Amino acid sequence: MSTGTQLLDTTASPGDITRRELYFFNLYRCLEAVVYVGLVFSPFAMDWVKLSRPLLGQVASSTYLVIAVALLIGTERLRSSLAATISASLLIDIVAGSLVLVALTGHSLVPMMLLVNVGIAALLLPHRAYLFAIIAAIGIVSPHVYDLLSGSTGENSVETLAIVVAYFIVAALLRYLGGHMRAAEDLAARRGVDLLNLEQINDLIIQRMKTGVLLVDRANHILRINESAWHLIGNPPPNQRELGSAAPELSRRLYHWRHTGKSEQTAVALAHDVPEVIPRFTRLAPNDDTNVLIFLDDTSLLSRRAEELTLSSLGRLSASIAHEIRNPLAAIRYSAQLLAESPELNAEDKRLVDIINNHCTRANDVVENILQLSRRERSRPETIDLNAWVLAFVEDYKQSNDLGQDQLRAVTHNRTLEAMVDPQHLQQVVWNLVQNALRYGRQPNQPARVSVVARLAVDKGPPLLEVIDRGPGIPPKVAAQIFEPFYTTHEYGTGLGLYLAKQMSEASQASLEYVPVAGGGACFRITLTPAGALLASRITPQSA
The missing domain is CATH 3.30.565.10 (Histidine kinase-like ATPase, C-terminal domain)
Structure with missing residues (x-):
């Protein structure tokens, strides 16, 4: 298992756009080209569309259809240079739309369809949203200016101006919406990375736990096992994932727990030359035996912890008692020393005083050792x-x-x-x-x-x-x-x-x-x- 995690860069960039988004953009372009071809080639369109320059419209729409199909087919290859691809393809859309507008007179279908191109481009490349709106505006104004200069009857200037304004409004809205969408994607990506890191940390902690941990399914197949559990069941081969083969006694106790709901609390060695353990079982979900967690508590570790706690408590208690003994002991010793200086003591009394002094010295040594045990100072090597x-x-x-x-x-x-x-x-x-x-x-x-x-x-x-x-x-x-x-x-x-x-x-x-x-x-x-x-x-x- 890897002991570290590497965070991914989730900053939004053109390279983060999925293949599906670009694919649908190119698919819409094909639909747009088909509509243009239908306008200039269909005999039914002549009743409501005035075709003033048939040859120009047919050449422009046919060429545009071929380019649109080629872009759709090459979607995956074009993702390597996405910004340039979208910019170039949008320029082709505008040029094709302008040429079709020159060929057609008296409708607003082409400028409305270009409105979708501008919106999608602004959504995919928000930092170029207004540039696309400007280019599209120039594209639909140019045929109108051309008609005015040539003396032809073109579209209403107010309608053209409204569409230009619409381009900028759509570009601004989708730029704003795209920013929020990318922020949400960034947040989701970061949360995903955090979850992945957390999962790796949890796996690392479980692997380093002194308590053995196994995850077993309903068929007694070992799904996960940490290093401690692997040692406690006797280091079975990695391909041995059946609990009944790896640890028969543990499998028997799991069967007993599943059918009675009670665990056996006696310690058991699951293999030769391994410490005794006390197995504990728990379900991942209430009333669901699909997966069961098994914890193997090493009894030697439990005994060592209990001994450490006992020694710690005993040390504090002994230090408290030693402090209480010290004062009366000092008084006894001082009194015995004064008594030894009395000239009226006979030899037998002096011997008794010496015994008192010797035992006071011994008791004081015991007190000093206990106090030293409780107040060990940090080493200064x-x-x-x-x-x-x-x-x-x-x-x-x-x-x-x-x-x-x-x-x-x-x-x-x-x-x-x-x-x-x-x-x-x-x-x-x-x-x-x-x-x-x-x-x-x-x-x-x-x-x-x-x-x-x-x-x-x-x-x-x-x-x-x-x-x-x-x-x-x-x-x-x-x-x-x-x-x-x-x-x-x-x-x-x-x-x-x-x-x-x-x-x-x-x-x-x-x-x-x-x-x-x-x-x-x-x-x-x-x-x-x-x-x-x-x-x-x-x-x-x-x-x-």
Whole structure:
């Protein structure tokens, strides 16, 4: 399907005149020529028409008839240069009419017939309407002047003047009418183009919908199907348009719905290795089963949307609760600190005060994580030197935390390694990962050994930042869920740290994943966006 639409130019022009209009104009010209031939050749016309110059009338009318027939036959070819064709043919009409007028005396039939020619020409070419009226007026006045100069008795001058005025009136009216007709045609053409564009847009939207859509007729023949529905019924061949062959279970449910009016609400997989769907049926018109629309709702999408709504609502609720907890928690912690300064406390009471302070600190961490979840700021990525950033981060962490016997080191690339990331988000993510690594990434009764590594991925890949420990690692079943919100294996954990880290990474167009380490340990890898052309040569990392 085309993803775009092209508007047509609907401006009125001579080329927009249909073949039928020009054909009827030429047909009237033939009728006119036949009338002229009848006037000059018919013996019955001699009683009421005075033929003063028979030879001139016979030659002029005969020649005009031949030209009229030729124009009628060549209607299609003449449309290529329409303005010139109409102008030339109208000039021929006027010349022929003038010659016949010279041959005839004492009637007004020829000028009246030319009135139709002037009107049609003005209708087809409105910008030349008055020019045609002028030429026609000259054409019928010339024989009258000729008769006066030759001393013959011609038509009444008042009658001739009336016909001339009639030419201009008809030209003006039909010019005005033609303008309105063309405006109406332009409007209809634009509406047609708009409808075509709207139809194409609707088709494009339906094709890109995640919900599967099929249009099926009474004989279970698939009339229309979008891309999602095609995948959900197992990618049948394009020539397989029978619903019973493409999706037997869907055909059975449609049959059941048509005869009972009820849809089965259970999810079903319509083919192998495709998600389960819940089919919904609807008629295009009430009480009309001719065509039926079938919607296939992917249950995995519905579950994901429900989960997103639940998490969003839970986040807002948790943030509200966290704000309410923060004030009394601060009061408890401040009171415990004051109580710890009392000289009258014995050792057992001091231990209880320490427990209060520790749990207040833990509760405050939970509140901070929840608030951070609800008020994530927009990412502001910038280009950073990843090597320098890692060295600065490790130094800052060591100064802010007493590591004791634990080890934290930076492993950097020996060349400039640039990445595009939000430094503040990256700081929070790596700080969280290092804290987890120091807390859980250690062997029993041994100090933790954590490395923050900046390097390039193999095969000219993007820059990587890894937090690696030498602890027991994470079991595969647990590793599959560690980035889910509120999932934790520690009795004092909140289950939000890794979830927040992953969300912040994705906000900076980076990805966070867990990678098992051979020989024991865990690696949390952040794949960053490169800032420019990076040197892809493999260089051995060096310890800082």
